[in-house]
Every structure is written in C-alpha cells, then in structure tokens.
Amino acid sequence: MVCCDALAIPLCLLISMVLRLGGPAQVSSYGYWPYLLITAITVIVFHLSGLYRAVIRFIDKHLLIKSGLALAAVTLVTYLTAALFNDQRLPRTALMIYWFITFTYVVCSRMLARDFLRTHTGLLRRNKRNIAIFGAGEHGAQLALSMRASEKYQPLCFFDDKHIFKHHTVAGLKVYSSARVAEIIEEKSIQLIVLAIPHASRQRRRQVMSMLSETGCQVKMLSSLVELSDDKVSAQAIREVKIEDLLGRDMVPPQEDLFAQCVRGRQVLVTGAGGSIGSELCRQIAALHPTRLCLLDHSEYALFMIEQELRVRFPDLALTPYLGSVCDAPLVERILRENQIGTIYHAAAYKHVPLVESNVIEGIRNNVIGAQVIAAAAAKYQVPTCVLISSDKAVRPTNIMGASKRIAELIFQAAALQSTTTTFCMVRFGNVLGSSGSVVPYFQAQIANGGPITITHPDITRYFMLIPEAAQLVMQAGSMARGGEVFVLDMGEPIRIIDLARTMIGLVGLTEKNAEFPDNEIEIKYIGLRPGEKLYEELLIGGESQPSEHPRIMVTTEYALEPAVLAQLLNTLSQACATLDEQRVKDVVRDIVPEYAPQAAVSSPAAPPAPSDDAPQRETVPMVA
Known part of the structure; x- marks a missing residue:
C-alpha cells in the first residue's frame, strides 16, 4: 500500500496542479520538490490514521473516512499556513483539489483491492x-x-x-x-x-x-x-x-404482579419437576427468588438434569430434590412437613394418550391417586396455594388419559369445597410446542429421515402454546385463584396438523410427495386416529367462561361431585386397580366422568353421543355447581 501510494500521490498532485493552472507548461515551473514533500506528508498522515495497519480484505468505510478526515485536516492546515505567511510558491486552491482527488483515489483503490482479494482468496465463494x-x-x-x-x-x-x-x-x-x-x-x-x-x-x-x-x-x-x-x-x-414461529399468534406476556405472587419469599414444591412443563416451572420459579424450591420426580435422570441445570444457573438458590412418586403419601407429607411448603404446582402426570390407553391401570394410579395424595396432603398441612396442571383432553374425554385428568380436576374441586385454608385451582391448556412427544419435534425427526410424515387424520386440529406460556399461566393462575376455578389460556384459533406439516416441509426447502407430484421428497401418510384420540380438542366443558385479572386468561367454575360421593367412587376405583381388571376400571371411570366416551374417538367430539333406548342407564351421580 505504501509503494502504491508513493507512486499515486504525486500523480494526484500533478492532476490537481494541471486543473488549477490550466496546462503542463505552467506546472513544470514549480519543480519536483512539492511532489516529494506532499507525498511524504500524506504517507505519514495515512500511517498515523491506521490506514496501513488495516487488512485490505476487511477494510471498511469507517477507516477510509478517518483517513480522509486526517488528510483534510493536514490540507487545511497547509492552506491556512500558506495564507498566513502569504506564501505564493504553491497555488493554495490546488491543495483543495488535491484533497478531493487523493481521497477519491484512496477509496477507489482500497475498494477495488478488497473485492479482488476477496474473490481470489476464497472469502467470497463461488458456490454462494x-x-x-x-x-x-x-x-x-x-x-x-x-x-x-x-x-x-x-x-x-x-x-x-x-x-x-x-x-x-x-x-x-x-x-x-x-x-x-x-x-x-x-x-x-x-x-x-x-x-x-x-x-x-x-x-x-x-x-x-x-x-x-x-x-x-x-x-x-x-x-x-x-x-x-x-x-x-x-x-x-x-x-x-424456531418452534415458536409456527404458533401463529403472539406469545401471551405475563403480568408481573401476578407472576411472582405465589413464589417470591415462599417455599415451593413442583411435582414432576423433570418433565417438560415441570422443568420450565422450576426455571421460572427459581428466577423469582423463592425461599426454597423442592423438586419431586420419579425419574432419576430427569430429576438429576433439572437439579444440575438449576444449581449452575442459580447458585444461591436453596434447592432440595426428592426422588419418588407423588403416589407415595408418606413421602409427600414428609416434604410438606419438613419444608413448610407455601405453594404446590402439581405437574406430575402421564400425558401420552396411546401409552396411557394401553396401560390403563398405571395411568389411573399415577394421574388420579397422585392428585388425591397431593390434595389431601396440601389440605392436611394447610398449604396456602395448590395448583393442578390439567389438559384440554379432560373436556369430554375420549381416552383414559383425558378421563384421568378430569378425575384429578374433580378431586381438586372437591378439596376446594372442603378446605378453608388451602386455595385449590386448576389450569387447563392444549398441546405444548417443544415438549417431549410434541408433534413438532416428531415431524422434524421424520423430515430429517426423509419421511414419510405420519398424521392420524387430515381434519385433525389442535390448540398449541409454548412451554414458557404454559409455565407462566400456571403461576399466574395460583395468584388469581379463590378456590375451585379452572383457568384457561385464550389460545386463539386451533391449528390444522396437516397445514403445520406442510409448512414444516416447505421451510426446509422440500416439497410434498403425492400422486400429483410423485418425484417430490416428503410424503404425508394418514394412519387413522389412534385409540382414544379426538379430531378436535376443547377447552371448556360448559362452553362459558369469564374474564380474569389477566386479559388473555379465562376462568370458569364447572360442575363438581359431592365430596362424599367422589370419595366413595375413588375408593371403588382404587379397588378395581388393585384387581388389575381394566374393564372394571373403565366402568368406574365412566361412573365418575359421565361424559367419558371412548367410542367418540372416530368422530367429532362436539358433544357426547346420546344413549340409545336399549342402552343400560347408569345411576345419576350427585353433582354440585
């Protein structure tokens, strides 16, 4: 760069002199000393401005502007000095022309050199x-x-x-x-x-x-x-x-006054702490400075992972992990007794519909008995707030998982009717994007393997929310609860799963393979509804809701069973589980949840099917509003 400038700068001055004086003859009378002096001064100025320390391939406009300003300052000082001493040995206006020409040369030469070097050193690849x-x-x-x-x-x-x-x-x-x-x-x-x-x-x-x-x-x-x-x-x-880009609506922000009310300064217990929702609950709770956070999970690996993450991210957090099941009543009572728990978030549950459908008894034991143990222990030890995490599948359930979650809701509703010291409430939401078993990671894995994408039915739709939204909804619901309410997030319009699949195929630059386009990459196959699966999910049983303190969270109080009646039915259900009689278990589940209709899995579940004249009539279970 120095050599090029040493050759080009005298030429820039020569052009400036010719433009100022009108021709080469007038210029020759000044001799060669101005060219040597100006070149030396300019090179020194460029060196001081950092121009010669720059890597040409990465030079930017800021350095060029800095060099131009330094050159302008020297030119201006030279001009003022000549004017002050009335020095006529060099036309002063030629200095102004010189600055413009030299700066133009510097910019153009560096830009051309930069593009040349990038092109020929691989920085700009030809396969861009x-x-x-x-x-x-x-x-x-x-x-x-x-x-x-x-x-x-x-x-x-x-x-x-x-x-x-x-x-x-x-x-x-x-x-x-x-x-x-x-x-x-x-x-x-x-x-x-x-x-x-x-x-x-x-x-x-x-x-x-x-x-x-x-x-x-x-x-x-x-x-x-x-x-x-x-x-x-x-x-x-x-x-x-990202997964959240597919949601189709803006994330519902939390209200800060509600968000921390049941957490800050309290000892908090999260059951199912290693799961998708439970672990996110733990992260958000830990950031709100609880007195102590207790974790309960029956998976050693899941509990270990969330414990290690929290200890790294929140080193000052008082953290106590417990390995065990929510069905273990002595363990749950010991946790509440030893830690003076102020808030319980009950997230422990089996949630995968096909697995629970093929493991009915274990699903009932974990989801129903676990809720029973938590509710009884919370009332016994007068825990101020106890929140159940439910599911939209609890609304007119067509599968055992949904029915078990509805029974868990009834348990909490009955506990709310009986307790004067513990506020029980429920939070119901749809599918959580990015959770274990969620449809989006499932589709991503199928696309990565070259397809096909498997969908149960072309008309199937689902409500979706993000894991942080789910956790924030749970925490805010506990703050708004007065006892026995069901809180539901306004989740917008349901999303057609087939549209989601096609969007995901297109986003990775692939196309759907079908009869019309047999040479495309990813095929979509319909495999039929699985046992207990709905076409459409609902969020409310009664269809009516009221606004809450949060503009995007709705609240409803749905029917509940008389506590004494529910207790008798639950005892019968427990006995049926002990005999390992699945059919008897399903019959008792239907007694507790009359709207449980497994045959509705093959059609729209907008309403439970009306019983035929020949169908046996079941005894009406006493309910309360």
Whole structure:
C-alpha cells in the first residue's frame, strides 16, 4: 500500500496542479520538490490514521473516512499556513483539489483491492447461495448490504407488498410483489428466502411462512432486534425457523404482579419437576427468588438434569430434590412437613394418550391417586396455594388419559369445597410446542429421515402454546385463584396438523410427495386416529367462561361431585386397580366422568353421543355447581 501510494500521490498532485493552472507548461515551473514533500506528508498522515495497519480484505468505510478526515485536516492546515505567511510558491486552491482527488483515489483503490482479494482468496465463494429477502424495510436493506461481504449468501432481490416499494430498488436490489414469488424463485434460481420482518406479528409471520412453504424453497428468519446483540443487522443474524414461529399468534406476556405472587419469599414444591412443563416451572420459579424450591420426580435422570441445570444457573438458590412418586403419601407429607411448603404446582402426570390407553391401570394410579395424595396432603398441612396442571383432553374425554385428568380436576374441586385454608385451582391448556412427544419435534425427526410424515387424520386440529406460556399461566393462575376455578389460556384459533406439516416441509426447502407430484421428497401418510384420540380438542366443558385479572386468561367454575360421593367412587376405583381388571376400571371411570366416551374417538367430539333406548342407564351421580 505504501509503494502504491508513493507512486499515486504525486500523480494526484500533478492532476490537481494541471486543473488549477490550466496546462503542463505552467506546472513544470514549480519543480519536483512539492511532489516529494506532499507525498511524504500524506504517507505519514495515512500511517498515523491506521490506514496501513488495516487488512485490505476487511477494510471498511469507517477507516477510509478517518483517513480522509486526517488528510483534510493536514490540507487545511497547509492552506491556512500558506495564507498566513502569504506564501505564493504553491497555488493554495490546488491543495483543495488535491484533497478531493487523493481521497477519491484512496477509496477507489482500497475498494477495488478488497473485492479482488476477496474473490481470489476464497472469502467470497463461488458456490454462494442465491437468496431473496422477504421484507424490504430497514432491516432487510441492512441485511442485503451485509451479505455482500458474506461467505454464504448472495442476495438477488426483495419481496414486499408495501405500496411504497412498488417498482423501486432497495440496497441495489429490485423489489417484487409476493404474488410473483414462485416465478422469481425459478427465474433467479433462488435457494433460500430470509424473512426480514422481525417486528411483524407472529400470525403475520406464520401466514408468510405458509405461503412461502408452497414454493419448496427453504425459509429462514432474521432474528428480532431483541435477539441481536446490537442494532446492526448482519448475515450472522439469520437463523433457522424456531418452534415458536409456527404458533401463529403472539406469545401471551405475563403480568408481573401476578407472576411472582405465589413464589417470591415462599417455599415451593413442583411435582414432576423433570418433565417438560415441570422443568420450565422450576426455571421460572427459581428466577423469582423463592425461599426454597423442592423438586419431586420419579425419574432419576430427569430429576438429576433439572437439579444440575438449576444449581449452575442459580447458585444461591436453596434447592432440595426428592426422588419418588407423588403416589407415595408418606413421602409427600414428609416434604410438606419438613419444608413448610407455601405453594404446590402439581405437574406430575402421564400425558401420552396411546401409552396411557394401553396401560390403563398405571395411568389411573399415577394421574388420579397422585392428585388425591397431593390434595389431601396440601389440605392436611394447610398449604396456602395448590395448583393442578390439567389438559384440554379432560373436556369430554375420549381416552383414559383425558378421563384421568378430569378425575384429578374433580378431586381438586372437591378439596376446594372442603378446605378453608388451602386455595385449590386448576389450569387447563392444549398441546405444548417443544415438549417431549410434541408433534413438532416428531415431524422434524421424520423430515430429517426423509419421511414419510405420519398424521392420524387430515381434519385433525389442535390448540398449541409454548412451554414458557404454559409455565407462566400456571403461576399466574395460583395468584388469581379463590378456590375451585379452572383457568384457561385464550389460545386463539386451533391449528390444522396437516397445514403445520406442510409448512414444516416447505421451510426446509422440500416439497410434498403425492400422486400429483410423485418425484417430490416428503410424503404425508394418514394412519387413522389412534385409540382414544379426538379430531378436535376443547377447552371448556360448559362452553362459558369469564374474564380474569389477566386479559388473555379465562376462568370458569364447572360442575363438581359431592365430596362424599367422589370419595366413595375413588375408593371403588382404587379397588378395581388393585384387581388389575381394566374393564372394571373403565366402568368406574365412566361412573365418575359421565361424559367419558371412548367410542367418540372416530368422530367429532362436539358433544357426547346420546344413549340409545336399549342402552343400560347408569345411576345419576350427585353433582354440585
């Protein structure tokens, strides 16, 4: 760089002198000393500004501007000095022209050298991926500019439907309407589309992803500014589509005053602490400074993992893990007695419908007897708050898992009717994205293996929420509870599982294989509804709800059994489990939960089927509102 500048700077001064004096003849009278002096001064200035310490391949505009300002300062000082002493040996206005020409030379030479070196040293690979950017706003423009120095990406165009971008270019790239996505992808051989709309609602992003997935082009996201370390957008901010991007609605934020009310300053017990919901509950509780956090789980591995994570993340947290089952009444009572528990979050349960359906007795024992033990111990030791984590499958259940969760709700409702010292409540929500056994990781694994994706029915729908949302709902419900309520999150519209699968196929750049397109990559197979599985899930039995203190959480008080009647039925159920008679267990379950209708698994469960005239009539169970 020094050698090039030593040759070019005298030429820059010569051009400046010719432009100022009008021709070579006038210039020759000044001799060669001005060229040597100016070159020496300029090289020294460039050295002091750091220009010669820069690696050309990574030089940026900030260093060039700094060098230009330093050169301008020297030129200005020289001009003022000559004017002050009325020195006529060099035309002073030629110095101004010299600065402009020299700065232009510095910028152009470094940019050309940078592009040349990047091209010929592998920094800009020839196999860069052709990409399009969806969203031609500020973030999309910054992303396109940063990608020109990227090793991976070559931006070719924008897609945006805003009227202000119509027939315009942004960052040197043409903006197209989203209606032409398929056409432009084929025309320009686009391999990847990046969504640069970080401030759009999650519903809008999901609509865009669904539309783009039909093109068969891979889709990635630009991180939101919250996820970025600063306000600059770079190619490194491109990420894979996350599970929460598929939710189709914005996450429901917690209310801080409700969030910590049952946790801060209390000793808290979480059952099922190693599970998907239980472990997230532990993380959020630990951040709110409880006096002590007690963990109970019957899985040694799950309990070990969450304990180690919490000890690393919260070294000052008083933490006590207990290995055992919620069905072990002496163990549960010892935990409450030794720790003076102030809040219980009962998350321990078997939740996988097919597994519980094929292991009826164990499912009933864990889900029903576990709830019975927790409710009885909480009342005995006067625990202020006890929250049951239930499921939407408890509403008009068509499987044993859902029925067991409804019985657990009835147990807590009966406990609420009898207790004056413990506030019992229930939280009911739908499928949790990203939890163990969740449909999204299941589909991801099937896509990674080349398919097929297996779906039970083309019309099946589900409500979805995120694990943090589920944990926050549970914690806020305990703060709002007065006794016996069921809290339900406003989860928006249910999502068709087939639409979710097709979106996930498209997001990884693959296409659905079917009779019309037999050469595509991923096939979707329908395997039929599994035993006890519904087409549609519901959140309310009675269909009516009231607003709560949180605008997105609904509350309802549903029918309950008389505590004495429920106790007698539960005793009968326990005896049936002891005899290992599955049919007898199912009969007793139907006595406790009249709306339990396993035959409804093959049709819409909008309402329980009406009994026929020939069907045996069961005795009506006394209920209370």
